[in-house]
Every structure is written in structure tokens, then in C-alpha cells.
Amino acid sequence: MQTALLAAVLLAVPLHALAQERAQDGAAPQAFVGARLVTLAGAEIENGILVVRDGVIAYVGPLERTPVPAGAVIHDVSGRTILPGLVDTHSHIGAVDGGDRSQPLQPEVRVLDSIDVLDPSLARARAGGITTVNVMPGSGHLLSGQTAYIKLRKGHTIEELAMRNPDGTPAGGIKMANGTNSRRDPPFPGTRAKSAALVREKYVAAQEYARKLADPDPKKQPERDLGLEALGEVLSGKRMVHHHTHRHDDILTVLRLREEFGFRVVLHHVSDAWKVADEIAAAKVPCSLIVIDSPGGKLEARDMRWESARVLSEAGVDVCFHTDDPITDSRLFLRSAALAARAGLARDKALAGVTLAGARMLDLATRVGSLEVGKDADFVILDGDPLSVYAHVLETWVEGQKVFDLNDPRDRLFAVGGVGAGSPRALSCCEGEEEEVR
Amino acid sequence: MRLATRLLPSVLLSVFALASAAFAQDLAVRGRIVHTMGGARIEDGVVLVRGGKIAAVGRASEVALPAGVQVLEAAVVTPGLIDAHSSLGLAGWLNYAHDKDELERSSALQPELRAIDAYNAREPLIEWVRGFGVTTVHTGHAPGAVISGQTMIVKLRGETLDEAVLQPLAMVAATLGEGATSEDDKAQPGTRAKAAALLREELVKTQSWMAKRARAVEEKEPLERDLRRETLALVLEGKVPLLVTAQRAQDIATALRLAKEFDFHLVLDGAAEAPLVLDAIRAAQVPVIVHPTMFRAVGETENLSLETPGALKKAGIQVALQGGYESYVPRARVVLFEAAEAAAYGLSFDDALGLITLDAARLLGIEQRVGSLEVGKDGDLALYDGDPFEYTTHCVGVVIDGRVVSSEKR
Numbered sequence: 071m072q073t074a075l076l077a078a079v080l081l082a083v084p085l086h087a088l089a090q091e092r093a094q095d096g097a098a099p100q101a102f103v104g105a106r107l108v109t110l111a112g113a114e115i116e117n118g119i120l121v122v123r124d125g126v127i128a129y130v131g132p133l134e135r136t137p138v139p140a141g142a143v144i145h146d147v148s149g150r151t152i153l154p155g156l157v158d159t160h161s162h163i164g165a166v167d168g169g170d171r172s173q174p175l176q177p178e179v180r181v182l183d184s185i186d187v188l189d190p191s192l193a194r195a196r197a198g199g200i201t202t203v204n205v206m207p208g209s210g211h212l213l214s215g216q217t218a219y220i221k222l223r224k225g226h227t228i229e230e231l232a233m234r235n236p237d238g239t240p241a242g243g244i245k246m247a248n249g250t251n252s253r254r255d256p257p258f259p260g261t262r263a264k265s266a267a268l269v270r271e272k273y274v275a276a277q278e279y280a281r282k283l284a285d286p287d288p289k290k291q292p293e294r295d296l297g298l299e300a301l302g303e304v305l306s307g308k309r310m311v312h313h314h315t316h317r318h319d320d321i322l323t324v325l326r327l328r329e330e331f332g333f334r335v336v337l338h339h340v341s342d343a344w345k346v347a348d349e350i351a352a353a354k355v356p357c358s359l360i361v362i363d364s365p366g367g368k369l370e371a372r373d374m375r376w377e378s379a380r381v382l383s384e385a386g387v388d389v390c391f392h393t394d395d396p397i398t399d400s401r402l403f404l405r406s407a408a409l410a411a412r413a414g415l416a417r418d419k420a421l422a423g424v425t426l427a428g429a430r431m432l433d434l435a436t437r438v439g440s441l442e443v444g445k446d447a448d449f450v451i452l453d454g455d456p457l458s459v460y461a462h463v464l465e466t467w468v469e470g471q472k473v474f475d476l477n478d479p480r481d482r483l484f485a486v487g488g489v490g491a492g493s494p495r496a497l498s499c500c501e502g503e504e505e506e507v508r
Numbered sequence: 509m510r511l512a513t514r515l516l517p518s519v520l521l522s523v524f525a526l527a528s529a530a531f532a533q534d535l536a537v538r539g540r541i542v543h544t545m546g547g548a549r550i551e552d553g554v555v556l557v558r559g560g561k562i563a564a565v566g567r568a569s570e571v572a573l574p575a576g577v578q579v580l581e582a583a584v585v586t587p588g589l590i591d592a593h594s595s596l597g598l599a600g601w602l603n604y605a606h607d608k609d610e611l612e613r614s615s616a617l618q619p620e621l622r623a624i625d626a627y628n629a630r631e632p633l634i635e636w637v638r639g640f641g642v643t644t645v646h647t648g649h650a651p652g653a654v655i656s657g658q659t660m661i662v663k664l665r666g667e668t669l670d671e672a673v674l675q676p677l678a679m680v681a682a683t684l685g686e687g688a689t690s691e692d693d694k695a696q697p698g699t700r701a702k703a704a705a706l707l708r709e710e711l712v713k714t715q716s717w718m719a720k721r722a723r724a725v726e727e728k729e730p731l732e733r734d735l736r737r738e739t740l741a742l743v744l745e746g747k748v749p750l751l752v753t754a755q756r757a758q759d760i761a762t763a764l765r766l767a768k769e770f771d772f773h774l775v776l777d778g779a780a781e782a783p784l785v786l787d788a789i790r791a792a793q794v795p796v797i798v799h800p801t802m803f804r805a806v807g808e809t810e811n812l813s814l815e816t817p818g819a820l821k822k823a824g825i826q827v828a829l830q831g832g833y834e835s836y837v838p839r840a841r842v843v844l845f846e847a848a849e850a851a852a853y854g855l856s857f858d859d860a861l862g863l864i865t866l867d868a869a870r871l872l873g874i875e876q877r878v879g880s881l882e883v884g885k886d887g888d889l890a891l892y893d894g895d896p897f898e899y900t901t902h903c904v905g906v907v908i909d910g911r912v913v914s915s916e917k918r
Contacts, residue, residue: 492810
């Protein structure tokens with residue numbers, strides 16, 4: 071009886087959480103007809119139909135085999151290309167901050183509590199076709215805080231944008247870093263070995279905390295500790311570690327600590343990844359890469375190669391890309407995939423690198439990252455091939471709602487820039503009102 | 509060993525190509541499309557280089573090639589690309605003290621700093637940028653001080669400054685607006701008005717010094733040398749342009765105001781808010797080296813637009829495109845990529861390519877040497893396996909003065 075009840079609760083909670091997140095207006099289904107569909111779930115469909123109902127993909131397939139549903143709002147998108155909404159696994163949009171200068175490890179800090187959803191950087195990300203973002207605090211700490219997985223829905227509060235776990239808590243990982251960025255004056259570490267020691271001590275404390283929590287004796291329960299609580303979620307595998315790391319030996323240090331403590335991790339940036347691709351593959355750890363127009367900028371990024379994605383992929387590593395916005399521009403996220411393709415990465419892997427692979431690394435692949443029935447209706451309409459410089463994002467849709475339209479002058483301002491594009495005051499004031507931006 | 513098999517073959521190939529071509533300055537380049545920029549594009553064209561200079565350009569069927577001349581082939585051939593403003597060779601890839609020579613912050617006004625005394629011809633970023641087809645760069649002291657120093661023009665050749673330099677003094681670099689001011693650094697002005705006042709004072713002092721120099725010459729009196737005044741006198745005599753980095757509309761207006769007051773040859777740099785003052789720039793007939801298309805929209809460039817290169821071009825303003833200067837990453841921008849975005853946001857292919865070839869050469873005053881594939885000009889070419897602007901196209905060869913300097917597929 072108890073088990074049955076528990077099961078019912080568990081089933082009910084995710085539905086409740088999702089309902090909380092998504093606007094389900096029961097409106098007529100929408101059919102996007104005639105586009106080339108790059109589904110990321112099988113071959114590209116030349117003349118396809120995508121049907122959206124209640125914010126979810128209801129059908130996707132070739133047009134010739136599918137009648138347009140009766141009563142559907144029809145969007146003629148012939149000649150266009152539709153791609154799943156892009157997933158950016160590492161971004162700093164929203165003028166965010168994380169931990170302060172007081173400590174090198176601050177797992178209790180949530181980036182969620184600092185995101186300015188009216189910042190123009192979010193509008194630019196929508197213009198780039200990005201629909202799901204892992205918003206991260208910086209890399210100046212060994213652990214700078216909890217990250218936030220958000221959907222770029224139209225909304226004026228973070229509550230409207232934040233994604234939630236099945237249990238209703240805000241979805242996100244934790245941001246860690248090693249190498250040179252997090253080395254500073256005490257209490258920050260001065261060396262690599264000290265960096266690793268501080269992290270290991272914190273993990274040991276989290277293990278101890280978890281052990282006490284598991285004690286059935288209520289008297290032995292520890293005082294609540296927000297930081298160790300978050301690290302407990304890391305140790306149990308619920309919360310992904312998103313780890314900034316560049317140099318080959320720093321990459322191996324992350325793998326060593328993972329071996330010791332058993333956390334789940336995505337390696338970010340990984341400039342030297344091509345030097346230790348087999349070790350990364352053997353550890354079955356995925357990589358989220360940044361593509362910069364020239365190597366260097368600092369010593370540990372000296373050996374960054376565009377070939378990294380190809381080398382990792384061929385070694386069997388799951389590879390995706392990120393903008394690290396503002397390091398690269400969210401509007402040009404597809405360019406990162408294209409430059410990796412230029413350096414030899416297979417086309418399907420390059421496209422997965424800005425969609426489905428990223429979704430996997432955020433534990434969101436059941437909801438986003440591909441055009442498949444039952445997934446969130448997050449997609450991008452392009453006027454050309456996704457890997458072409460001449461292709462533009464025409465529209466971005468999140469959960470069946472259009473959040474960017476290049477034909478709307480207010481949206482276009484953020485897509486190409488211009489006077490007012492730097493100011494949140496240029497964002498639309500009132501839904502549906504036709505008014506000039508300035 | 510794994511690395512060797514994964515990455516070395518292309519490197520070895522390029523070394524071999526370099527070695528075999530090191531002493532030849534005669535070669536021909538044949539392309540399915542040759543963008544000469546000196547006229548219409550040529551289908552199945554060929555460019556013959558002899559003694560480092562272009563000897564013939566035309567349809568492959570019409571140009572007779574000397575027997576035995578090396579012939580390179582590619583889908584698309586363009587003139588060697590020109591980056592109209594960068595800090596390449598002064599700003600190194602590691603971005604640490606020993607390779608950070610683009611900006612000296614001890615004083616706000618240092619026109620005496622020569623670019624030739626800071627250029628590292630072996631800087632790895634030079635090889636990187638060149639690998640995408642860039643052959644000529646206007647480089648030197650970066651924006652960030654009221655007068656940060658001198659600039660120069662180099663070809664991306666050789667291992668020493670002397671082998672690389674095309675023009676040892678090209679412009680004097682100045683900055684107005686937020687880029688020239690600092691709240692913390694007492695060596696720099698704290699406000700934009702103060703920055704403008706410092707620049708005016710400096711030019712007024714130079715005017716006085718020039719008068720004193722004229723009297724000394726007239727009276728055959730000796731005059732103590734003054735490196736700072738000598739440099740700025742070249743600016744006030746109109747012999748060397750003042751390159752003024754100004755992003756905000758009011759700072760562009762200030763640059764135009766000072767150019768009128770002191771009658772120097774002004775070249776505007778950056779100019780993020782140029783679309784707000786297009787008429788004033790056009791009326792003053794001032795050329796613009798516009799910010800990199802993909803420059804970050806933050807701070808004083810918050811209002812920049814991907815369409816500004818196109819807007820300037822369409823307004824009839826003389827314009828060229830730059831890789832620019834970044835204090836972090838990317839430490840060097842590749843001007844090919846910046847032109848590609850300009851082509852994606854409002855410019856025709858030819859106009860976008862012009863911004864990094866002939867337009868840039870004209871703006872820099874070196875169009876007799878480079879910028880187009882025309883007889884008599886330097887044998888500088890870039891070879892591609894497709895549309896050079898496409899993300900997935902590769903640069904497959906670069907030629908400077910008839911020598912293959914890169915053949916790595918990139």
C-alpha cells in the first residue's frame with residue numbers, strides 16, 4: 071500500500087512540475103509544413119511536417135505520409151530548414167554572478183538567484199536559435215556555485231524561465247574549475263596540488279555529511295548545510311559537475327577525482343582534449359567544447375585546436391559545444407559547430423553538438439535536443455543550411471510559443487544590433503502592442 | 509605517438525611545401541574562380557607571378573605559362589587578404605607580460621613608441637592568421653590610451669622585422685571615449701572631456717614646437733631632438749594620419765571636431781555608433797576602419813551592429829575591415845571571418861571581399877603594391893576549396909611575393 075502510494079506520488083510530481091513550467095493553453099495544434107527537418111533522430115526529412123500541440127511535438131515526419139490535422143493552424147515553411155532548439159551547455163547570459171571573493175568553494179551559492187532575465191543577452195540568445203541554456207557562474211573559483219538550466223521562454227521573471235527537476239526543485243548542475251583561473255591569494259589556492267586538495271577535502275566533508283544524513287537515529291542528524299547538501303546531490307549523481315578545465319594534466323586531475331568520489335561530470339572548454347582523448351574516452355566522460363577564432367589568450371589555452379571535436383568524437387567521446395557567452399556570441403552559436411565541421415567533425419555530430427549531445431550533458435535529452443514526438447516543441451526555423459554563414463535564424467520557438475521573429479523589428483534589433491540593442495529598455499513593453507523600439 | 513598520427517601529417521606536408529618553394533618566386537595559380545578585385549571575376553583564371561610580382565592575369569586559355577613553372581590549383585583564388593588594423597605581432601598569443609607589447613600604460617600620451625621596436629615576426633598568431641589567407645596587416649599599438657603609439661604595415665613574411673616591414677610608420681594611434689579613460693589608473697584621464705583636452709593640448713604644444721623648429725631652420729640654429737614632437741609634427745603636416753579609435757557617437761563627433769581644428773588626416777577606427785553620424789562622417793570625407801563585425805556588444809560598443817560595414821559602404825564612406833585588438837580571447841581575430849559575417853549581414857560578396865582587399869589597400873595607401881590581382885602588383889594570393897566566406901570552406905594555400913608561405917588545409 072505504502073509503495074503504491076509512493077509510486078503514485080512520484081508519478082504525479084513530474085506531471086505537476088512540468089505543468090507548472092509549461093503554458094498549456096489547449097489552443098489549436100500548429101502544423102509547420104514543407105520544411106527540411108533536421109530532426110537529430112534519424113535522417114533529415116526533405117519535405118516534412120512538424121505538428122505541435124500543447125507545447126509538445128505531436129508529430130514529425132515526411133509530408134507525403136501525413137495528413138495535416140484538422141483544425142490546425144498551418145505555417146507554410148517550404149524552402150526553410152527546421153532544427154531542434156539549440157542547447158547551450160555553458161553560458162553567462164543574464165548578467166549573472168556566482169560566488170564572491172570570500173572562499174574558493176561555494177556550493178551553497180545559486181546562480182538562479184542572480185539572473186537578470188531582462189538583460190539583452192537573453193534576447194540575443196533567442197535570436198541565435200538557442201532555447202535551452204545552462205547558465206553558469208564564472209571560473210575564478212574551484213567551485214563558484216550551482217548552475218541553472220533555463221528555457222528561453224518569453225517571461226519577465228526567472229521563475230517563468232527556470233527548468234525544474236521531476237521533484238520540483240530548480241534544475242541545474244554545479245560549476246567547478248581547475249587550472250590557472252581559480253588560483254589567487256589565500257584563501258584561494260596558489261598551486262594545482264593545493265587546488266585538488268581543497269576540492270578533495272570538501273568532497274570528504276560532503277561524504278561525511280551524507281553518512282550522517284543516512285543515519286536512522288534522528289539525534290545524529292547533522293545541522294542543515296546548504297553547501298554540503300548540494301555536494302551531496304553531486305555525490306549521489308543527481309547534480310552534474312560542469313568542470314572548466316584546459317590543460318591535459320588538469321583534465322586528468324578531474325578524471326582522477328571523479329574516480330575517487332564517483333561524481334558525474336562534463337568537461338568544459340578542454341583546450342588540450344586532443345592530447346588525452348583516449349583517457350577521456352576510457353572514462354566515458356563527455357566534453358563541451360568552445361571554439362575560439364585563434365588559440366591562446368592565456369597559456370593554458372595555447373594548444374586549443376579546432377580538430378579537438380573530431381579527435382574526441384573519433385575516440386568515442388560524446389562531444390558538444392558551448393558559447394561561454396560573452397566569450398563567443400550566442401547569435402553565432404551554429405558557427406561553432408560549423409567550424410568544428412570545417413576541421414573534420416562529421417556533419418551529424420556537429421549538429422548534435424549544438425542540440426542533442428548538449429541535452430544529454432544536461433540530463434534533459436528526454437525533453438529537448440531533437441525533433442521527436444513527445445518532446446518539448448523547441449525549434450528553430452532557418453533560411454538556409456545550418457552550417458552555412460549565409461543562413462539566418464528566422465524564428466525561434468519554445469514549447470510551441472514563438473520567442474523570436476526576425477521580421478519583428480523589436481526582435482531584429484537584438485539579432486543584428488544597433489542603437490538600443492544594449493539596453494533592456496529596448497525589450498518589448500507590452501505584448502501585442504505595435505510600437506517602435508525607440 | 510597517437511598525436512603524431514592524428515595531427516602531424518598536415519604539418520609535415522606544409523613544411524615540405526615550404527622547403528620546396530622557399531627559393532622560387534615564379535609560380536602560377538589557377539582557379540576555377542579568380543576574384544581579381546581589379547575587375548570582374550574570372551572563370552577558370554590564372555595568375556602568373558614572376559620574380560615575386562604579378563606578370564599576367566587572365567583566363568587560363570589565354571595566358572601562356574612559361575615551361576616548367578609550378579602551377580598551384582584551387583577552386584577559388586583571391587588576392588592576399590589585408591587586415592586594416594590589428595595588434596598582431598605586438599599582442600602575443602600567451603597574453604602574459606613577455607608577449608603583451610601592444611599597450612604601454614605609464615602615460616596617456618606616447619606617440620614616440622614605434623611599432624617596429626615591438627614586432628615579433630615569429631609570433632605564432634602570425635602563422636595562424638596567415639593560414640587563412642591574410643598576407644598584409646596594418647598593426648601596432650592598440651587602442652587604450654589617448655595616444656598609445658605608432659602603427660606600421662607588414663607583410664606576414666620572414667623571421668625578422670626587416671623582412672616583414674612594408675611601411676615602418678603608418679599612423680599614430682589615438683583613442684577617445686571610455687577606451688581612453690580610467691577611474692583607477694591615474695596615468696590615464698578620468699573623463700572623456702579630459703581625454704580630448706589632453707589630446708588638444710598635445711597638438712597645440714606640437715604646433716608651438718613646429719614654429720620653434722621653423723625659426724631654428726631659418727636662423728640655422730641647432731634644435732634639440734624631441735621624438736614625441738617629431739612624430740606628432742608628421743601628423744600635423746598631414747604626412748601621417750591620426751588613427752582615432754572612437755566607438756560612441758559623441759566620441760566620433762569629437763574626432764571630427766579635432767580634425768577640423770588641427771587639420772590633420774583623420775582615420776576613424778572602431779566607430780560602433782557610426783550609423784548615428786553617417787552624414788557627418790561622409791561630409792568630412794573621413795575613412796573608417798570599422799570594428800570587427802563580430803566584436804562584442806558591451807560597454808561603449810553596446811550598440812554596435814552586424815550591419816555597420818554594409819551601412820558605411822552604402823553611405824559612400826571609404827571603409828575597410830579590421831581584425832582589431834582583443835585583450836583576452838580571441839587574441840587575434842581573422843579578418844576573413846569578419847568579412848564573412850559582413851557578407852551575411854547586408855553586403856554583397858564582392859563588397860565584403862573588397863573590405864579586406866582593395867578597399868583596405870586604398871585606405872592604407874598601399875594599393876600600388878597589394879589589394880588586387882593586377883599586373884605589376886606583389887604576388888600575394890590566397891587559395892580556397894570553395895566560397896572563402898563559408899564556414900566549412902578551407903584555405904588551402906597562401907602565397908606572398910610568389911613564395912608559398914602556407915599550404916596546410918585550414
